[in-house]
Amino acid sequence: MSNALAIAAATATLRNLLIQKLGISDVTARALDKARDNISGDQVNLFLYQTTVDPAWRNMDMPRQTKPGESGQPPLPLALYYLLTAYSDDTDDVKSQILLGRAMSVLHDHPLLDKTEIENASSGVLATSDLHEQLERVRITHEPLPLEELSKLWTAFQTNYRTSAAYQVSVVLIESTRPAKAPLPVLTRGKDDTGVASQPDVTAPIPPFPMLLGIGLPAGQTSARLGDLLTLTGNHLDGAPVTVRLSNPHLAAPSPVTINDQTATAIEIQLDDTPVAWVAGLYTVAVEIGTGADLQTTNELPLTIAPRITSVPPPLDVQRQADQSAAITLKTSPQVLKQQRASLLLGDREIPAEPHPASTDTLTFAVKKAPLGTHFLRLRINGVDSLLIQRPPGQPPVFDLDQRVTIHD
Numbered sequence: 001m002s003n004a005l006a007i008a009a010a011t012a013t014l015r016n017l018l019i020q021k022l023g024i025s026d027v028t029a030r031a032l033d034k035a036r037d038n039i040s041g042d043q044v045n046l047f048l049y050q051t052t053v054d055p056a057w058r059n060m061d062m063p064r065q066t067k068p069g070e071s072g073q074p075p076l077p078l079a080l081y082y083l084l085t086a087y088s089d090d091t092d093d094v095k096s097q098i099l100l101g102r103a104m105s106v107l108h109d110h111p112l113l114d115k116t117e118i119e120n121a122s123s124g125v126l127a128t129s130d131l132h133e134q135l136e137r138v139r140i141t142h143e144p145l146p147l148e149e150l151s152k153l154w155t156a157f158q159t160n161y162r163t164s165a166a167y168q169v170s171v172v173l174i175e176s177t178r179p180a181k182a183p184l185p186v187l188t189r190g191k192d193d194t195g196v197a198s199q200p201d202v203t204a205p206i207p208p209f210p211m212l213l214g215i216g217l218p219a220g221q222t223s224a225r226l227g228d229l230l231t232l233t234g235n236h237l238d239g240a241p242v243t244v245r246l247s248n249p250h251l252a253a254p255s256p257v258t259i260n261d262q263t264a265t266a267i268e269i270q271l272d273d274t275p276v277a278w279v280a281g282l283y284t285v286a287v288e289i290g291t292g293a294d295l296q297t298t299n300e301l302p303l304t305i306a307p308r309i310t311s312v313p314p315p316l317d318v319q320r321q322a323d324q325s326a327a328i329t330l331k332t333s334p335q336v337l338k339q340q341r342a343s344l345l346l347g348d349r350e351i352p353a354e355p356h357p358a359s360t361d362t363l364t365f366a367v368k369k370a371p372l373g374t375h376f377l378r379l380r381i382n383g384v385d386s387l388l389i390q391r392p393p394g395q396p397p398v399f400d401l402d403q404r405v406t407i408h409d
Contacts, residue, residue: 005129006172009122010080010138011048013113013131014169016121018044021106022099032157036087042095043087044103049153050081054171073176080172081143083153085164097163104142104165113138113169134173143168191293210236210289210298220391223306223384226334227273231266232287234298238264239289246271246283246303250337255283271305275361278334280307280381307381308333310361315374315404326370326407332379332386335359345378345385346405347371367407374406 002009011029018027026043028035035045057077084107086100118132131138145166154161189195216231217224224230232244242262245254255278261268267287271278284300310331320326328344328351336342342353344365354364363379376399379386391397 002129002131002134002172002174004174005122005126006131006134006174007048007051007078007080009118009126009129009131010113010169010172011046011082012123012126013118013121013138014046014082014140017110017113017117018046018103018106021110022102024099032083032085032154033159035085039087041089042099044099045083045085045087047083047085048080049083049166052079052081053077054079057171057173073178075176076174077170078172078174079168079170082167082169083164084167085162087162093163100163100165107140107167108142111140113140131172136171136173138172139170141168141170142166188293208236210234210239210287210296212285212287212298212301215285215301215303219393221306221387223304223387224271225306225308225387226271226275226278229260229268229270230303231268232285233266234287236264237267237287237289237298238262239296241289241291242267243288244269245286245288247286248279248281248283248305250279250281250340251277273333275334278305279337279340280305280332280334280384281340282382282384304384305334306384307336307379307386309377309379309386309403315402315406316377318370318405318407320370320372320407320409324369326367328365328367328377328405330363330365330377330379331361332363332381333361335361336363336381340382341380343380345380347375350380370407372407372409374404377403377405 015027015029019025022044024042024044026039026041028039028043028045030037030045030047032047035047036043054077057075059074084100084103086096086103088095088099090096115132118138122129122131143166150164150166151161212232212234214233216233218228218230221228242259244257244259244267246257247254256272256274258270258272259267260270281304283303283305285303286300287298289296310333311329316328318326318328328346330344336356337359338357342356342363344351344353344363346367351365351367354366356363376388378388386403388400388403389397390400
């Protein structure tokens with residue numbers, strides 16, 4: 001397929017076409033202000049004034065013969081815009097108008113660039129452009145350009161306006177240099193090569209495959225914390241062996257959980273309280289049942305893991321400095337990675353954490369114009385807040401009194 005030389009190859013092909021059909025030698029590809037340098041006779045100038053990305057080809061694969069499952073990177077699809085201008089030694093421009101008409105007639109009667117024409121015109125360094133190998137044909141189309149736009153174009157080059165015609169040449173597909181993906185062929189499709197089991201109606205009372213329907217959190221919490229017991233509900237969850245996978249994009253491996261109980265419709269798990277194996281944020285939860293060819297994986301459900309403020313003794317006591325600023329240092333579980341966003345919600349204010357160049361369980365927050373008094377705290381890691389609200393059984397919800405700070409002079 002074509003490469004970065006394809007633009008120049010397209011221009012060279014157009015020049016060669018006009019030279020052959022018009023019978024003149026001076027067919028140039030110069031900027032408008034340089035077109036007549038050292039030329040006084042008949043001349044046609046082909047100026048490439050604009051290139052744009054063709055929207056119809058922007059996200060399409062490069063046309064090629066590929067095997068099922070293979071995928072290439074989208075090409076760079078370009079539309080080239082040329083300004084065709086004719087010159088002659090005739091002072092009243094009659095001869096140049098005749099030459100312009102002949103050139104426009106050539107392009108009108110030649111709407112497609114032939115493979116052989118491109119290959120013959122691409123000599124020297126352009127011989128490796130491979131534009132002639134492009135499966136999609138290169139088309140020449142007249143581009144109506146308003147007089148105002150034409151005038152602006154000539155004015156930009158500070159030269160006198162001449163009657164010209166604009167043309168679009170497309171599409172030129174420049175192949176991406178990024179490698180394509182070509183996975184190995186599939187040997188079998190499911191057990192005994194029976195294909196993929198599917199059910200169009202996933203709302204059926206009992207689907208034939210393992211499925212997660214919900215995640216039960218303790219005491220009405222909106223997020224889970226390390227050490228919490230969770231209940232995964234669904235269908236066909238009683239296979240063996242069973243693995244519960246909690247994945248986060250910041251972690252290379254799933255976080256550790258302990259399976260306490262398992263039935264066909266529910267699995268009770270406990271999040272292992274191992275702070276270095278977790279991060280606060282958004283996770284996906286899935287259940288894997290079986291091994292090898294019999295392995296089945298459920299759908300994924302989202303789960304947020306909230307940070308826990310572990311600073312002791314609560315409540316925190318902080319002294320304000322002479323400039324009314326205060327530094328609040330908190331310990332948290334799980335760890336906070338250097339690429340994670342961390343902030344402190346102090347009352348109704350959000351204060352970003354001081355930079356932490358490595359994974360840490362200790363964060364510092366510089367509070368300007370720190371308000372005196374006792375205030376509730378919330379720690380926010382990657383958009384997930386520590387759980388400030390407690391819901392005792394049979395009682396109204398209350399704020400967690402351990403998540404407070406007292407600021408004094």
